[in-house]
Amino acid sequence: MALLLFSLRHVPDDEADDIRDLLAENTIDFYETNAGNWGISMPAIWLRDAQQHEQARLLIDDYQEQRRIFMQTEYDRLKQSGEAPTFFKNLWHYPAQTILFIAAIVLVLYLSPKSCKHYT
Structure with a gap:
C-alpha cells in the first residue's frame, strides 16, 4: 500500500526537484501525483514500499534543515544589503x-x- 511521504502543494519547483533527486539518488521507490486539471487533487510524493519510510523521512528532514539554514542566511544577507522585500x-x-x-x-x-x- 502506498504511503504519503511529501505533499507538493505550495512547494517551490526547485525544492520539489531536489526532493525527487534525493530520493532517486538513495534508490527509494516513489511515485508522484499532481494536482490535476482543476488543482483539487493532492500533489504529492508517495512511497511504494512503507519499509523505506523512515529512511526517506530522515533524508527529507535533513535536506529541509539545510535548506532552512540556507534560506535564513540568504534572507539575512538581503536584509543587511537593503534588498529584502x-x-x-x-x-x-x-x-x-x-x-x-x-x-x-x-x-x-x-x-x-x-x-x-x-x-x-
Whole structure:
C-alpha cells in the first residue's frame, strides 16, 4: 500500500526537484501525483514500499534543515544589503496590486462588524 511521504502543494519547483533527486539518488521507490486539471487533487510524493519510510523521512528532514539554514542566511544577507522585500518596496514596484490588497482588507474589516450584528 502506498504511503504519503511529501505533499507538493505550495512547494517551490526547485525544492520539489531536489526532493525527487534525493530520493532517486538513495534508490527509494516513489511515485508522484499532481494536482490535476482543476488543482483539487493532492500533489504529492508517495512511497511504494512503507519499509523505506523512515529512511526517506530522515533524508527529507535533513535536506529541509539545510535548506532552512540556507534560506535564513540568504534572507539575512538581503536584509543587511537593503534588498529584502518590504511593504514600501512592494508599494513602489506594484502600486496597483498593493492598493487593491489594502482596499480588500479595509472592505473585509468594514463588513465584518456589520455581519456580526445579525447574531446579537
